[in-house]
Amino acid sequence: MSKLSHYNNSGEVSMVDISEKAPTRRTARAHAFVRMSAEVLAALPSNKKGNPLEVARIAGISAAKKTAELIPLCHQIPLSHVAIEFVQQPDGIVVEATAATTAPTGVEMEALTAASIAALTIYDMTKALDKAIEIREIYLLEKTGGKSGEYRRAQPGRTKPE
Numbered sequence: 001m002s003k004l005s006h007y008n009n010s011g012e013v014s015m016v017d018i019s020e021k022a023p024t025r026r027t028a029r030a031h032a033f034v035r036m037s038a039e040v041l042a043a044l045p046s047n048k049k050g051n052p053l054e055v056a057r058i059a060g061i062s063a064a065k066k067t068a069e070l071i072p073l074c075h076q077i078p079l080s081h082v083a084i085e086f087v088q089q090p091d092g093i094v095v096e097a098t099a100a101t102t103a104p105t106g107v108e109m110e111a112l113t114a115a116s117i118a119a120l121t122i123y124d125m126t127k128a129l130d131k132a133i134e135i136r137e138i139y140l141l142e143k144t145g146g147k148s149g150e151y152r153r154a155q156p157g158r159t160k161p162e
Helices: 038-046 052-065 108-126
Strands: 024-035 079-089 092-103 134-144
Touching (some): 038 108, 052 108, 092 108
Antiparallel strands (some): 024 092, 079 092
């Protein structure tokens, strides 16, 4: 097992030095699930605050761009693409966030942040209808590029957007 990269040899928290790493194309996809009742799902198109999914899409994209401000040891990287997709299921909404960059470090945290904030925004936009809405299953689906190569989650568990 490799050691955790955010600690120096003395065991102190440390930001990883990426100054010697070459920029390469890197991508990541992350998943979140917002569990809600059929009644709340049916009410999505008539939400007084606007379309919750479109507001969540904008929030997720904005959040990806602010990841380095939110996660203390993340590097600020130039994002070349961020996308948020939604799939409605009988028990809720699948959120899938994709991020891409050409940089010396990956975009997993940006994709995970985008999926998380999009899910939180859906909750915020619908909580007046039901406080029991749940945000579940936040995880990395896949990543490409970089020294560690490709990663694909073995069993995502839910239908992914096409």
